Amino acid sequence: MKRVYLDYAATTPLHPEVKQEMMEALEGTYGNPSSIHSFGRESRKLLDEARSEAARSIGADFSSIIFTSGATEANNLAIFGVARAHAHKGKHIITTQIEHHAVLHPMEELEKEGFEVTFLPVDESGVVSVEAVEEALRPDTIFVSIMRVNNETGMQQPIEAIGERLKEHQAIFHTDAVQAYGLEKLDVTALNVDLLSVSSHKIYGPKGIGFLYRNDDIHLAQQIFGGEQERKWRSGTENMLGIVGFKKAIELLEKEREDRMTHYQRLSEKFIAGLNELSIDYHMNGKKEEHMPNILNISFPGVEVEMFLTNLDLEGIAVSSGSACTAGSIDPSHVLKAMYGEKNDRIYNSIRFSFGIETSEEEIQFCVERISKILNRLLPNHTRG
Ligand SMILES: Cc1ncc(COP(=O)(O)O)c(C=O)c1O
Structure with missing residues (x-):
């Protein structure tokens, strides 16, 4: 069967x-990069080259890159690292309601430790306002963590x-840049951030590796102890x-x-044009201006998402919904x-x-046609009037 990964x-x-x-x-x-012999030095060279490449990619210094097991760990290091090292200056933290669970759940843990966390709302297009952050800021705010691009x-x-x-x-400023890194050219100075998280498996690299950028002036409490x-x-x-x-x-x-x-832009335009051509009833979630073209979050009125x-x-198309499905009931997306x-x-x-x-225009066409076919079956009267 033809399979399409979207x-x-x-x-x-x-x-x-x-x-x-x-x-x-x-x-x-295979040498250990901490070993001083030639085997170790070979690995150290590879490690140094990777660190330089990572630093260069975000306009940062070599010493500011901390390799981690991925963005979940990078976010945890940023969040617990700042909170525990700077608690003497205040215990208030600001984040948003639309963060990835790799930010939301550590924040909830901090609440249990006596920190006060403000989870800012977003508007209908899914964007937090600068004014909302300004209004939430207090003299005892020590940390702000807001993602660059939302994953849903x-x-x-x-x-x-x-x-x-x-x-x-x-307040120290962190951004989870996992979904942005593969799309826009990021520069930590232009972004005005102190900490930034990235993951390799969103950019065609292996799973289980990522990094945290840390401005050299920012002190973090160590989270993993050892060598x-x-x-x-x-x-x-x-x-x-x-x-x-x-x-x-x-x-x-x-x-x-x-x-x-450019490729993603073309694909998303083709997708939307295809939905329109087939008179499929839909709404885009989010708005075009601040939107990254590789993600389309679309609502199909009348559809039950699990069934869809x-x-x-069954048609071979792999997509996802933000909702978690547990024991037959749908837990709707927090975003x-x-x-x-x-x-x-x-x-x-x-x-x-x-x-x-690797997504092709032909795959987009295939997907749109299958959506139409499925909707015709599930909701015979779904098309736009
Ligand atoms: C916005 C965002 N933050 C964090 C993560 C977690 O990254 P990792 O899988 O590298 O731990 C993801 C992955 O889905 C993500 O999309």
């Missing part, structure tokens, strides 16, 4: 050149403007295979970023709930389609 925001496959690089490293280099809607948040406002405040690796910010022998693959993925990204963006996802899967409220149908009938470098 869930690149969840994860991407390994780029063939990344795989090639990793195969070579697997066969050749593709909506970009005004990080530069928020960072600008925070320059005169003691001296990552200048003690993250003890443990480095995941060298992952790091080698990640470096290659970054190199390719830097080379191809603009072409990839199952039907798409769509923040945008539309608890009662809006969109939180129950929306699907996320996300595109990648």
